[in-house]
Amino acid sequence: EAQVTQNPRYLITVTGKKLTVTCSQNMNHEYMSWYRQDPGLGLRQIYYSMNVEVTDKGDVPEGYKVSRKEKRNFPLILESPSPNQTSLYFCASSSGLGLNTEAFFGQGTRLTVV
């Protein structure tokens, strides 16, 4: 079954404690991205990757890091989380850049930073 898998689904952490949210896809997609979703602000892109070792900033990259060492994995790293990073996070993948192909989204990670 084609899917994007994120872990964990729920996470509560304290300010400043480094964390990683994993994302893996089994569709051999080249394009992967991370979004955060906040009430009233919608989905906003954090980072995206067009292929292995190629990453670029989205609209809200501050406070986040990503890496793309393998095609299937695209972890999101928060080196020093702060309460304003409390949000619902989604990873997505697609076979092409842009909107000429559909994006597949993970089930989401709800992060709370206290």
Place this chain on the structure above:
Amino acid sequence: SQKIEQNSEALNIQEGKTATLTCNYTNYSPAYLQWYRQDPGRGPVFLLLIRENEKEKRKERLKVTFDTTLKQSLFHITASQPADSATYLCALDRDDKIIFGKGTRLHILP
């Protein structure tokens, strides 16, 4: 810069009627525009893609139109059902990035 506006935060429609949702953009016409459905706490699910040179696209009870003159896409659900209640997002590309509208919460009333 390119912005997307979806017409309303929430829309209530009686079961069996046609629901029409609007997506407006501000600048250049995108090459593609997509619509997604999102249920509470879940990831968006792709519904339809329409290209710049297509006026209309259909899939079962769903229809999308794309008017580059008005800079607008309309998303229709005919014979609406309570199970169609969800948030619907439109998305378009901007400078190699994909941007989403804030969505319209659709409630189909039985």
